[in-house]
Amino acid sequence: MPAIGPALVGHALDPIEWSWTDRDVILYALSVGARLPGDLAYLYERDGPAVSAPFPLAATTLALLPMVAALEIDLKALLHASQAIELRRVPVPEGRATVTRTVTGVWDKGSAAIVDVEDVVDDGSDGGPLAVARSSWWVAGAGGFGGERGTRPTHEPLPVGPSPDLRATIATSPEQAALHRLTGDRNPVHIDPELARAAGQPRPFLHGLCTLGALGHALDRAAGTHRRLTSLSGRFTRPVFPGDTLHAEAFHTTEGTTRARVRVLDDVVLDDAVATYGPTA
Numbered sequence: 259m260p261a262i263g264p265a266l267v268g269h270a271l272d273p274i275e276w277s278w279t280d281r282d283v284i285l286y287a288l289s290v291g292a293r294l295p296g297d298l299a300y301l302y303e304r305d306g307p308a309v310s311a312p313f314p315l316a317a318t319t320l321a322l323l324p325m326v327a328a329l330e331i332d333l334k335a336l337l338h339a340s341q342a343i344e345l346r347r348v349p350v351p352e353g354r355a356t357v358t359r360t361v362t363g364v365w366d367k368g369s370a371a372i373v374d375v376e377d378v379v380d381d382g383s384d385g386g387p388l389a390v391a392r393s394s395w396w397v398a399g400a401g402g403f404g405g406e407r408g409t410r411p412t413h414e415p416l417p418v419g420p421s422p423d424l425r426a427t428i429a430t431s432p433e434q435a436a437l438h439r440l441t442g443d444r445n446p447v448h449i450d451p452e453l454a455r456a457a458g459q460p461r462p463f464l465h466g467l468c469t470l471g472a473l474g475h476a477l478d479r480a481a482g483t484h485r486r487l488t489s490l491s492g493r494f495t496r497p498v499f500p501g502d503t504l505h506a507e508a509f510h511t512t513e514g515t516t517r518a519r520v521r522v523l524d525d526v527v528l529d530d531a532v533a534t535y536g537p538t539a
Contacts, residue, residue, distance in 0.1 A: 259328045262371050262400045263364060270360040271324050276317045276379070277354045280306070282441070286313050289438040290471035291428040291504075297479075309349050311487040312474035314389035315341075315467050318377040319442035321359040325375070325395075333447060334457040335398040338466040339372060342491030343391040347383070355381040355388055362392070365408030371400035372408060392491075410493075416519055422507040423516075426476035430464065434500040438468040464498040469528050473506050473520055477533050480508075485535045492531035498522055508533070 260266045280303045287300035287310045294301065299308040326333060356379075363374035377391040431437075435448040443465050447457050454462040470492050478487040498504070504527075508518040514535070520528035 262329055262331075262373060262397060263403045264405050266329075266361045266364050266373070268361065270358055271321055271328060273356040273358045274320045274324065275354070276320060276357050278313075278316070278349075278352065280351045282316070283307055283309050283313060283349075283351050285437075286310055286316055286441045286471075287475070289434070289441050290468060290475045291430070292475065303351070306351050309351060310471070310475045311345060311348075311478035312343070312471040312490065313349055314345060314379050315343055315391065315471055315474075316441045317355060317357045317379045317389070318343075318359075318391045318393070319467065320357055321375075321377055322443060322445060325359060329373070329397075331397055331400075333445060334453065335400070337396040337398075338494055339394040339396045340491070340493040341391070341393045341466060341470055342489070343389055344489045345389050345487060346386060347388055348486065349381075349388060353381055355379050363408065364405060366403055366405035367396075367401045367407060369401055370396055370398045371403070371405075372396055416507075416509060416517055420509075423510045424477070424480050424506070424508040424518075426473075426480070426504075426506040426508075428472045428476065428504040428506065430468075430472075430498070430500055430502055430504065432501045434468065435462055435464050436500075438465050443467065459497055461499060464500055464502070466494040466528075469494070469498050469504060469520055470531075472504055473518060473528060473531060474533070476506055477508060477516060477518065481535055484538055486538050487533055488536040489534045490531065492518075492520075492528045494527070495529045496522070496525050496527045498527050 292300045365372040373395045379389040381388040502522045505521045516533040518531040
């Protein structure tokens with residue numbers, strides 16, 4: 259691949275094979291906060307199990323280390339800035355797909371670069387991809403190549419006074435990052451104390467996709483039996499550490515979408531989150 263710069267746009271990694279069984283479905287649900295007794299359907303194979311809505315995000319994690327290798331990125335310089343996913347269909351509890359990551363944008367931030375990518379999760383269905391994800395990655399030290407700076411989408415601030423339409427509290431365990439690694443993202447900064455400190459954090463921190471997955475799981479559950487989550491996006495603003503308690507707040511809009519944020523104590527760790535819904539059928 260070309261070096262990080264405008265010439266990189268349009269280049270794709272080789273497709274990656276992804277397969278899953280009900281064991282992976284259950285493991286993912288546990289890793290994003292599913293708990294008994296309320297989440298029995300997601301944790302018991304008797305009737306499925308039910309597949310947590312954000313589960314296809316697990317497929318996208320498989321492209322991380324190949325991207326790091328192809329672009330010769332130092333993992334200590336890499337930060338996950340934002341993530342979005344369109345959930346075209348609900349996955350079956352066991353299946354196969356391919357994941358293809360394509361670079362869609364490269365932005366020069368001076369001291370760093372932002373690399374935008376798109377992941378297509380294709381299970382071979384006549385209905386098209388199972389899911390399409392988009393993410394942005396901050397690469398420290400990779401800027402200064404004279405490219406465009408780019409702009410970040412702006413959203414109206416979320417309400418401060420009014421009560422949210424939905425509140426969810428998700429307690430993470432000290433082993434949460436170790437558990438979430440088993441769904442596909444083996445970035446060692448989430449488990450290795452030495453590498454986490456080298457990346458500027460006091461200890462290993464939680465995957466951004468775990469925080470986003472926890473929000474998605476809570477939003478989908480709250481949607482009821484006749485609606486399902488069809489898209490979710492958000493911007494990561496602060497690190498979350500295993501053992502932190504996540505507090506999700508969601509506000510329904512007149513346009514039919516839901517806007518949300520996630521806090522740890524008074525710090526917003528996931529902001530500008532937007533969710534959409536469709537019928538379960």
